[in-house]
Amino acid sequence: MSAQGTAVPDVLPAGDLPADAASYDVVVVGFGIAGGCAALEAARAGASVLLLERAAVHGGTSSMSGGHFYLGGGTAVQRATGQEDSVEAMYDYLLAVSKDPEPDKIRAYCDGSVEHFDWLEALGFEFERSFYPEKAVIQPGTQGLMFTGNEKVWPFRDRARPAPRGHKVPVPGDTEGTRIVMDLLRERVEEAGVTVRYETGATNLVVDDAGEVVGVAWRCFDETGLVRAPAVVVAAGGFVMNPDMVAEHTPALGSKLFTLGSTYDDGLGIRLGQSVGAELKHMDEPFITAPVYPPSVLVTGLLVNQEGRRFVAEDSYHSRTSQFVMEQTGSAAYLIVDSEHVEYPKMPLVPLLDGYETVAEMAAGLGVPEAALQETLDRYNEHAARGEDPDFHKSPDWLAPQSVGPWAVFDVRLGHALYAGFTLGGIRVTVDGEAQRPDGSVVPGLYAAGACASNLAQDGKGYCSGTQLGEGSFFGRRAGVAGAKRAARLARRG
Known part of the structure; x- marks a missing residue:
């Protein structure tokens, strides 16, 4: 199937799985920040994990980002630099800037923000304990903290106590920052025993008679195959590189904008969710900036x-x-x-x-x-x-x-200034990454995280830098753990 277009992949019946098909507890599709974190946490929870990545290397679009993680509630960098913050202030702010907010997800993200900060640093790096006070898109040096949203902008400054929450990887400017994190994540993933297959993409989901996802079909050049798994985490990016999906959902990201994404941000992961009845949310919301x-x-x-x-x-x-x-x-x-x-x-x-x-x-x-x-x-x-x-x-x-x-x-006219953008919509999920149907029920066995999932549901006017890496890694971890728990639960049933 073409990676472009808007066609939804066919669902394959469980009967197509051969008796000797490779079997894993969790299959993760996409090795960006969300997929890497999902695979690592699933493996640490005791699951056997297969991680499929269409590119020849890890990183995805995450490696192209400026390196901001939106974290707060009293992180070590905030405390060291005298920047007062609280879980409640962070919660109030994200609630105020989100479109159709889901309070349970915002609450989980804020409650777990300090722990997640510590988890990220445990990968093997430290955010610099320093604050950059100027207004910039990204810190010019290695400063670890700055304002990266509308915290001090009306009306949000009246709704929540402003605090800087843009934590940047300690690399000058906006190059190679996230690559450090992704390289460390790859090392931890390999140490945890995850099987990683590059240049291999998922093409279809395998579903049993009860409607549960039980595996994936994959392609590596001319070779194809099937893998059995009771939990599949789709973390395959957004759809900004798919002109057909952009035209259908976010036409503002048309020919006059520079698209921010990797080759594989073609919406295939989102369409895999569609193939088993998952609802899509906020597909008409782009991030656009100059x-x-x-x-x-x-x-x-x-x-x-x-x-x-x-x-x-x-x-x-x-x-x-x-x-x-x-x-x-x-x-x-x-x-x-x-x-x-x-x-x-x-x-x-x-x-x-x-x-x-x-x-x-x-x-x-x-x-x-x-x-x-x-x-x-x-x-x-x-x-x-x-x-x-x-x-x-x-x-x-x-x-x-x-x-x-x-x-x-x-x-500042469109077509004269250099506007850039990417997509914000994706698969509707629970706080643990379970894909949901329009009626709110879950698609058993399917999880989604990162740019192909809709989590904090910010619109372009309320977006803050660092939430893509922040929520992708945070909710990727939750999806990986939830997938591992499902596999263990089904294994106990025999």
Whole structure:
């Protein structure tokens, strides 16, 4: 079957399993952060585990990420750097930023966050006990902690006590950070006795007459086969690299965006869930962003749309801002910064459009109504001088009048700025990763985790960096343990 398209794989009957088929307690599909954690915890729980990975190496899309894990409630890094946090504050925040939140999952994630932090470090590395206070997409150095969401942005700062929870792997910048974790995870997986088969992908699920998943079909180049297993954990990534699924579910991630994913983020894992009746959730939610910072001083500027009006607090987390841009006429926006606050980024994702000596020139150059632009600029400057923003409640930390010409204008329009994105939806699951049908019942024997599962259910406006790695590893562990328990329970029954 083609990895592209929207076709759902056929389900194979249990009768197709030969008597001498290889048998494992748990089969995990995909060796990214979720699959690796699932395989490791299943093996540590006493299960025999087979881990299938379509690529020639481990890592998946996880290895391409910036290395943030969203963790809180009083981690060692938070305590060492004097950043006060609590389980309740973390819970309140994630509840506030989630779309159609599932409180049991958010509660489990927050309650287990400190333990999960310790578990990650036990793989063999330490997050640096340091805090990066600036506004950035990712720490430029090895600092272990920073704000990576909208914790200090209205209205969320009024709903939960803000705390930084973006824990970064101790590598400068955003390269190779998660690779360290994935390499250590591979070592622990091998030590635990997991059988890993690379360049081997699952193609179909095997189901018995009772509707329970009892195995998988696999393909390795021209070779195919079947494996028997009472528990299958699908952790095969999202669908951003499948243009047909993107067109059906998240058309905003179209041709004008750079897709963030690996070759195998083609939605096959999600469609495997569909094949046995699992419900899909939040499939229409993309993550989209074109950060206007760093440098952080640019956040003091004001964003206007094609009508010359502001539409979002500029101190918002970059994907929140970008989601609001998508809603403007023509997905157009411009960042205006005066000569006293402008700095130019070394690698601009949002390019400088031009500089203008007067507001009239600016309006003409941007093709926006001059009267509206002048009114917007005057109102912003008047209130910013008093440390106020009655329209969008921007934090006083980032308020400064933009009144000294000439003005620099950065181009935040879709198709001009370098927008990037990935998908957030996936298989509906319980807190332990069991795949669920539309009526809430579980598909016995099938589990899902990572980007092909819907767990914390954030939308793009509430997303915070680090939740992909954080929830993928956390709920991957739970799915692995749950799969191992199912295998042991069925083995006891004989």
